[in-house]
Amino acid sequence: MKKRALGLLIVLFSILALPYWIYIPILFIAIILFPFFWEGILFALLIDVLYGSFLGTFPLLFSPTAAVALIALVVMLFFRDNLRSYV
Amino acid sequence: MFGAVIFSLFDGAIISIVTPAWKVENVITRGLRNSVTFFNSQKALIAENARLGEKVSSLEIELTSLSIRQTQENVLSTLLGREHELGKVLAAVLTHPPQTPYDFLVIDAGGNQSITLGGEVSLPEGPILGRVSEVFSRSAKVKLFSASGEETSAVLERNNVPVTLLGTGGGNFKVILPRDVAVENGDKILSANINSQLLAVVGEVNVQSTDSFKEVLAKSPTNIFSLRFVFVTP
DSSP states (O other): OHHHHHHHHHHHHHHHHSOHHHHHHHHHHHHHHSTTOTHHHHHHHHHHHHHSOTTTTSGGGOOHHHHHHHHHHHHHHHHGGGOOOOO | OHHHHHHHHTHHHHHHHHHHHHHHHHHHHHHHHHHHHHTSOHHHHHHHHHHHHHHHHHHHHHHHHHHHHHHHHHHHHHHHTOOOOOOOEEEEEEEOTTTSTTSEEEESOOGGGTOOTTOEEEOTTSOEEEEEEEEOSSOEEEEETTSTTOEEEEEETTTTEEEEEEEEETTEEEEEEETTSOOOTTOEEEESSTTOOEEEEEEEEEOOTTOSEEEEEEEOSSOGGGOOEEEEEO
16 A cells, blocks of 8 residues: 555655656656556556647547556556466 | 536636745755756766857857847847837746646736737747646746647748648647758748747658658747746736
C-alpha cells in the first residue's frame, strides 16, 4: 500500500513538473507495475485537463490520453497473471 | 467521456490549485539553470561571448531594417485609419512545451486582466505565437499556431504568396506550395492580417523531381520550450 501511495506521488509529481516524454512513460510503467492501477485513468484525464483544451482540441470531450490509459489497463488485466512484479 | 466532462467542469479550479506548484517549479528551474551556468568553463564562456556578440550585431542590423519598414507601415496604417492597437497585457508563462504535450501554454493572466477568448498572444519582440483558447479567472490557456493540425492563414514574405501553415507540434510547421514558387531557407512567413507579424521561419524545403508540389518545413522564430513572458491582446 505504501509503495502504491509512493507510486501515486511520483506520477503526480512528474505530471506537474517534468516534460511529457518523461511523465507519460512513467504513467504507463505505473499501470504495468501496480495491480489494476485505475488511478492512472484519473492521471491521464488530469494531463488532458491541465495541458490540453477540451474546448479547442478534443472533440466531444474525448480525452485521448485517458482512452489509451483505459486500454492499457484492460490489456493488463489479461496479462497480469503472466507477469511477475516485485512492487 | 464522463470523466472528461467532470474534469472539464473543474478545469479552472484544478489549474488554480496547481498554479502555485508551477510557480515554485519555475523558480527552482531558473535557479538550477543559473547554478549550472556559474560552473561553465572559461573557454566555453569565451566562445559563448563571441557567439552572442555576433548575434547582437546581426540583430541590430535586423532591427534597423525592421524599424524602417515598421515606420512605413505605421504611416500607411495611420493614413488608412487602421492604427495599431495598444493595451496589450503582459503575462508570465506558467507551463510550456515540453511539459504540455499538445503545444499549449498556461499563462498567469485571465478574466481578471480582461483576457478574452481568441485574444492574440505574441512575444514581446513582436512575433505572434497563438490564440487564447480558454479563459479562467486568474489564468488562461493558449493554443499555439504550431499545435498539431492547427491551420493558420499566412503570407510568404519573399513573394507575398498566401499560404496555409499547418502546425505539426513542437513549434514546427508544414506548408505545401506549388514547385514553381520560389522559397529558400530563412524566408519569413508572416501573419495574414494588416500587422504582418512574424509567424515562422523556413527551415527546410523538400522537393522531388517528379512532384508538382514542394513541402516547406518551417519553425517558430523563438524557442517555445523556454518561453517566460508573452503579450496578450485582450
